[in-house]
Amino acid sequence: MSARADAPPPSGGTATRRRGRALEQAIYQAVFDELRRVGYAGLTMDGVAAAARTGKAPLYRRWPDKDALLRDALMDRLPAADDIELVGELRADLLAVLRFLSAACALTKDPALQVAKSESQETHAMMRERVSVPTRRMLLEILRDAEARGxxxxxxxxxxxxxxxxxxxxYRNLTAPMELTDEFVVEVVDDVLLPMLRPQG
Structure with a gap:
């Protein structure tokens, strides 16, 4: 994205001259600000452009509609399963995957993400594919590898x-008023999963 495309916003305010990642981050933040303010139904490209203090051109050049923009904003904010480093040791790998899930769950506490999940089926499905599916797939692979190692x-x-x-x-994320902690994730691994999985005797 070039600085020339960062034209004055529709409201007539003064646009901030940004480009590249700085402009992209401003647009993504505006998406979440607008979700909190007007909900998914009220989210518009014009509204995002105004909130980001930019013109509409940078948005429409990259995203054809608000769903594509929202998807990329969510993808940018959610942790990526590809970043998980598995080392081939049961406890360490279980912790790595559940910490990834915990980080994603913590972000869903954001009212903007709750709005997006509840009001957009496409967004809900994307978050499931981004977080839930790889979490379960990796955990099953970890268990199979651990079984092969004895x-x-x-x-x-x-x-x-x-x-x-x-x-x-x-369940803890949905029902407990407090934030998920790393101590809780460690307890799940040490007090629930490992005793359940280890060979008996």
């Missing part, structure tokens, strides 16, 4: 058991 009991590497950790973290 770290867990034979037959424990099942989709059902791979869902236990995410279910506990997600």
């Amino acid at each position: 770290e867990i009991r034979q037959g424990a590497a099942t989709p059902l058991l791979a869902h236990v950790g995410p279910a506990v973290v997600t």
Whole structure:
């Protein structure tokens, strides 16, 4: 995005001269500000441009509509499963994946993300594909690898058991008034998952 495209906003205010990542971040922040202010139904490209203090050209050149813009804004804010570093050790890998899930859950406390999830089926599906699906897939792979190494009991590497950790973290996020903490994630791994998975005797 060039600075020339950062023209005065529709409201007639003075645009801030930005380009590249700085302009992109201002636009994404404006998306969340507008979601909190007017909800998904009231979200418009014009409103985002005005809130970001930019022209409409930078938006329409990159995003055809508000759904495409919202998707990229969410993708930018949510943690990425590809960034998880697995080391081939059961406890460390369980912690890495559940910390990723916990970080994503913490972001869903943001009223703007709650609005997006509740009012846009496409957004809800995207967040599921971005967070829930890779979490469960990686946990099942971790269990299968650990079973092959003899770290867990034979037959424990099942989709059902791979869902236990995410279910506990997600339930706590939905029902507890306090924020998810790293201490809680460690407790889930040490007090729930490992005793459930380790060979008996």
